[in-house]
Amino acid sequence: MGTTVCYLVRGNGELAVDPPEEVLQAGIASPTDFVWMDVEAPGDAEYARLKHLYGFHDLALEDCANPETRTKLEAYDGTVFLVCRGVNHAPGGEEVDTVPLFCFLGDTYLVTLHPFPVRSVGAVCDRLRKNPRLLLEGPDRVLHLLIDHLVDHYFPLLDAIDERLDRVEDEIFREASRDALPLIFRTKKEVLALRRSAAPLRDILGVLANRGIPHVRAGTQLYFRDVHDHTLRIAETLDSYRDMLTSSLESYLSQVSNRLNDIMKRLTIVATILLPLTFITGLFGMNFEELPLTRGPVGFWLVAGGMGLLAVVLALYFKRKDWW
Structure with a gap:
């Protein structure tokens, strides 16, 4: 009505x-x-x-x-x-x-x-x-x-x-x-x-x-x-x-695209830093009886220190290039 x-x-x-x-x-x-x-x-x-x-x-x-x-x-x-x-x-x-x-x-x-x-x-x-x-x-x-x-x-x-x-x-x-x-x-x-x-x-x-x-x-x-x-x-x-x-x-x-690109860039840098470290750990993990630095008491520390130094050098390099 x-x-x-x-x-x-x-x-x-x-x-x-x-x-x-x-x-x-x-x-x-x-x-x-x-x-x-x-x-x-x-x-x-x-x-x-x-x-x-x-x-x-x-x-x-x-x-x-x-x-x-x-x-x-x-x-x-x-x-x-x-x-x-x-x-x-x-x-x-x-x-x-x-x-x-x-x-x-x-x-x-x-x-x-x-x-x-x-x-x-x-x-x-x-x-x-x-x-x-x-x-x-x-x-x-x-x-x-x-x-x-x-x-x-x-x-x-x-x-x-x-x-x-x-x-x-x-x-x-x-x-x-x-x-x-x-x-x-x-x-x-x-x-x-x-x-x-x-x-x-x-x-x-x-x-x-x-x-x-x-x-x-x-x-x-x-x-x-x-x-x-x-x-x-x-x-x-x-x-x-x-x-x-x-x-x-x-x-x-x-x-959103810029944020995604920034995230992908950082992940790529992290993967790039880890790539040589993964290669080194894989190399020393091979199943051979004789490998350099595996018998001595300081071998592990030398390899670990070298890997750490390599990671720092790569990180500084990327930072200097303003990639990170």
Whole structure:
């Protein structure tokens, strides 16, 4: 069962919240009244009611029933249908949760639907309760307020990602910590998810700001142009974050490769030092009755001392060559 909130503004400035059905129908039919209806988690009953009240196209209502519908802008029989995606990001959280917002715009009405709570809708409702006269500016202006708040909620998440990129750099240059790789991939996944939401929204706002769209007045286009500038900035920031993450991944892999090469070099030096010692011990371990230095009391110490001296000489040589 969905939750519906309805605002009806009369031509004389009178505001009614959740008016009776017959009053709502009269307001929808009146050319001087304005209705904003917001529906959260709509079900079959809500879709049937919207079909009855506004005559929305079945394809548009079918899109509203699918939370994965892509961002788009279409026109249906005198109604502008807009799908955009917002982010519900809790302060301090790291998960990206994108939520669709479906909007139907007409000359005297605005209908918004969303399967889950959308922060921008709540923010605009709070703003309208404090200043109901904003509704007098028309449905296109309320649509602008919704999208403006929706876009503004991207910026705290961008700040959180920026801080996480600093953590990624610290993890990488702290001897290529193992925590860096999952952090890089998680952040890259979130950046791509945000970009998939922000880039189409940027294109749609470009259309709303610069082309003649039905039910969007020239004065409101200026406001949409300002929001479009914000989406351009968001898209450019996400592109830079994506490039930084790609560079961070390359740096991490380079660090790991350098560490592996350093370890292999040290192991090779140790093996090189042990190689002549192994040869000497193998030589004196052969099963012959007569071997030099095997009969005397000092033979063992001479061989052991020579092996130790050889190991020291080789170690000093490698150190001087800066191989160790």
